[in-house]
Amino acid sequence: MTGWKARVRVALCGAYKYSGAMWTHESLARLFGHRFMTILLFHRVTDVIPEDGLTVSTTRFRQMCAMLAKRFRVVPLSEIFRIVRAGEPMPPRTLAITFDDSYHDNLNACRVLHDHGLPATFFLPTSFIDSQRVFEWDRGLPPMPNLTWNDVREMVRLGFEIGSHTVTHANLGIVSREQAWDELIRSKQILEDQTGQPVRWFAYPFGGQHHLRPEYVPLIAEAGYEGAVSAFGGFVTPGLDNRVLPREAVPYFRSLAHLELYLAGCLNWLYALKGRTSNELARNPWPYGEHARAEHHSLT
Numbered sequence: 001m002t003g004w005k006a007r008v009r010v011a012l013c014g015a016y017k018y019s020g021a022m023w024t025h026e027s028l029a030r031l032f033g034h035r036f037m038t039i040l041l042f043h044r045v046t047d048v049i050p051e052d053g054l055t056v057s058t059t060r061f062r063q064m065c066a067m068l069a070k071r072f073r074v075v076p077l078s079e080i081f082r083i084v085r086a087g088e089p090m091p092p093r094t095l096a097i098t099f100d101d102s103y104h105d106n107l108n109a110c111r112v113l114h115d116h117g118l119p120a121t122f123f124l125p126t127s128f129i130d131s132q133r134v135f136e137w138d139r140g141l142p143p144m145p146n147l148t149w150n151d152v153r154e155m156v157r158l159g160f161e162i163g164s165h166t167v168t169h170a171n172l173g174i175v176s177r178e179q180a181w182d183e184l185i186r187s188k189q190i191l192e193d194q195t196g197q198p199v200r201w202f203a204y205p206f207g208g209q210h211h212l213r214p215e216y217v218p219l220i221a222e223a224g225y226e227g228a229v230s231a232f233g234g235f236v237t238p239g240l241d242n243r244v245l246p247r248e249a250v251p252y253f254r255s256l257a258h259l260e261l262y263l264a265g266c267l268n269w270l271y272a273l274k275g276r277t278s279n280e281l282a283r284n285p286w287p288y289g290e291h292a293r294a295e296h297h298s299l300t
């Protein structure tokens with residue numbers, strides 16, 4: 001996006017928010033029954049590479065956390081599942097925070113979240129922990145180390161929840177049933193052995209519509225998980241299949257006001273006009289799931 005366009009967008013978002021239009025818009029939407037919650041998906045918080053669809057700078061992450069703590073009701077992932085499954089009315093501005101993929105910078109992100117009193121769940125592919133393994137999409141980038149098991153235990157000590165993201169970051173859309181089962185149960189066992197905590201939730205790698213075969217979905221509960229999350233589909237709304245809830249990858253926003261408007265649901269109409277709604281994305285899955293999705297949804 002060119003500089004003047006970015007400045008205009010920031011100015012419009014600020015005007016929308018501070019004029020009271022955002023509040024009116026939100027109130028009317030709720031009055032007419034538009035209710036939703038959000039499960040946010042982060043990957044890395046680092047200054048080693050520029051911000052992109054997977055990367056938030058450390059400064060921006062601190063700003064985001066301060067805004068989320070002040071302007072939203074941030075709850076544990078389990079609370080989102082509980083509200084959905086109980087069929088309770090979805091409270092306004094309610095969201096959960098999740099991270100995928102075991103980047104070492106997640107430990108510092110934990111400390112920032114902790115400073116702001118924000119809960120979060122971290123989904124880890126166990127074979128990457130304490131290893132030099134590099135994700136396929138990171139080849140050619142500056143080194144970004146993985147978490148160690150000591151880091152993971154420190155995250156648990158700080159009060160954060162660990163979930164499974166398989167052992168090998170496997171694409172469950174193409175592996176055999178036996179392999180899918182092995183990825184599900186072995187990762188859970190390893191995480192529980194290493195942390196001493198129950199592992200309740202599962203995030204399937206790549207997270208797109210075609211990265212989890214429908215016939216494998218029952219395996220998630222059979223393996224002992226209480227639920228799973230994808231990486232597409234946008235906001236959590238009433239009537240969804242509550243075994244696998246959607247997440248909203250955190251895009252790169254030019255301003256906090258823009259992010260707040262987006263998470264408050266005030267920009268749905270705009271993205272609908274642009275044909276960039278979450279439903280649109282779900283119908284047109286992307287080749288690399290969560291990663292290309294994040295790029296696709298980047299608002300720069």
Ligand SMILES: [Zn+2]
Binds near residue numbers: 100165169205206290
């Ligand atoms: Zn992943």
